[in-house]
Amino acid sequence: MFIRVIGSSLFKCLHEFSRARQGAHLQFPCRARSCHGNSNFLHPVMLGSDPRMSGHKHRRRKSCYHSNPTSLTRLQCTQNGAIRGEEISTIKQFILDNTVVTRNHLTPEVALRLMTSSCRLWSAPSEQSSSILAHCGIDEPFWAFYWPGGQALTRYLLDNPGVVSGKSVLDVGSGCGASAIAAALVGAKSVLANDIDKVAIQAVKLNAEMNSVAMTTTSRNLIGRLADHWDVVLLGDMFYDKDFTDTVTDWLRCLADRGTEVLIGDPGRIFLRDHPVRDCLVNIFTVDLSESCRLENNGMTQGFVWKLQA
Numbered sequence: 001m002f003i004r005v006i007g008s009s010l011f012k013c014l015h016e017f018s019r020a021r022q023g024a025h026l027q028f029p030c031r032a033r034s035c036h037g038n039s040n041f042l043h044p045v046m047l048g049s050d051p052r053m054s055g056h057k058h059r060r061r062k063s064c065y066h067s068n069p070t071s072l073t074r075l076q077c078t079q080n081g082a083i084r085g086e087e088i089s090t091i092k093q094f095i096l097d098n099t100v101v102t103r104n105h106l107t108p109e110v111a112l113r114l115m116t117s118s119c120r121l122w123s124a125p126s127e128q129s130s131s132i133l134a135h136c137g138i139d140e141p142f143w144a145f146y147w148p149g150g151q152a153l154t155r156y157l158l159d160n161p162g163v164v165s166g167k168s169v170l171d172v173g174s175g176c177g178a179s180a181i182a183a184a185l186v187g188a189k190s191v192l193a194n195d196i197d198k199v200a201i202q203a204v205k206l207n208a209e210m211n212s213v214a215m216t217t218t219s220r221n222l223i224g225r226l227a228d229h230w231d232v233v234l235l236g237d238m239f240y241d242k243d244f245t246d247t248v249t250d251w252l253r254c255l256a257d258r259g260t261e262v263l264i265g266d267p268g269r270i271f272l273r274d275h276p277v278r279d280c281l282v283n284i285f286t287v288d289l290s291e292s293c294r295l296e297n298n299g300m301t302q303g304f305v306w307k308l309q310a
């Protein structure tokens with residue numbers, strides 16, 4: 001019923017979650033109903049209660065994170081959480097078949113494989129797109145969209161190469177990989193693209209290759225990890241849940257205290273806007289979103305880049 005109300009496309013399904021929750025919070029896609037059915041589905045990746053949301057407490061799971069039982073038909077992970085080689089090929093083929101290369105966003109310097117209106121899943125009836133995704137073992141394809149917070153952050157990096165040039169960079173929640181790619185393009189010494197969605201990791205790899213940049217990737221949950229040092233940590237559009245915002249910002253404060261430059265791209269989502277961490281954020285960049293981006297993101301009009309003060 002919900003799906004019918006909002007329309008049939010997968011795109012709408014992902015992007016109109018927040019509209020469905022307007023009564024509660026006017027927030028992000030991740031915490032509302034899923035395109036996998038009509039039940040209230042909370043994306044496991046986004047939940048504070050999910051063990052993957054507290055990196056230091058993270059324990060390896062025998063199956064991959066896809067919680068939908070049907071999705072396990074294809075993406076059965078090995079004992080240590082890795083995806084098998086043939087499954088990587090399946091994922092890559094899925095990405096190639098269901099995205100197009102586009103530069104139609106705020107950072108045309110970066111070519112990205114994204115799901116656009118010319119892709120079959122965009123306009124397929126939601127039941128059909130859900131079934132295709134489930135058959136391929138793909139959960140919500142957040143990596144197939146270039147989120148407004150990520151667009152702002154990436155634009156900032158391309159316009160200000162000195163911020164990352166010659167530095168070690170971690171991009172947390174990399175999605176399609178745009179910010180990580182931009183960092184590599186403008187001369188970062190090393191780039192680690194991190195996303196706990198293993199499908200996103202394959203999207204990042206395809207996009208990095210297409211832009212002829214090198215980087216390493218990991219699907220480990222790094223949140224809470226203090227053992228490594230990064231000169232710069234990037235987060236594009238990651239604040240969509242209060243518990244998650246609490247956890248991540250605690251970690252980010254520790255990193256900033258240790259000398260890491262923490263840069264956050266966000267289009268004004270309430271969990272960041274109304275969070276106490278806001279008092280420690282300095283706005284260093286603002287950009288107007290494109291008309292299509294505004295439409296796709298519930299009328300959000302601008303993207304902001306914030307620097308976390310130590």
Ligand SMILES: C[S@@+](CC[C@H](N)C(=O)[O-])C[C@H]1O[C@@H](n2cnc3c(N)ncnc32)[C@H](O)[C@@H]1O
Nearest residue numbers: 045142146147150173174175195196197236237
């Ligand atoms: C809204 S998307 C943003 C993607 C990209 N940064 C952008 O702006 O286009 C959020 C991404 O964060 C990832 N994610 C969620 N929780 C995470 C965690 N604990 N560690 C790393 N990635 C995470 C999701 O899989 C998803 O790809």
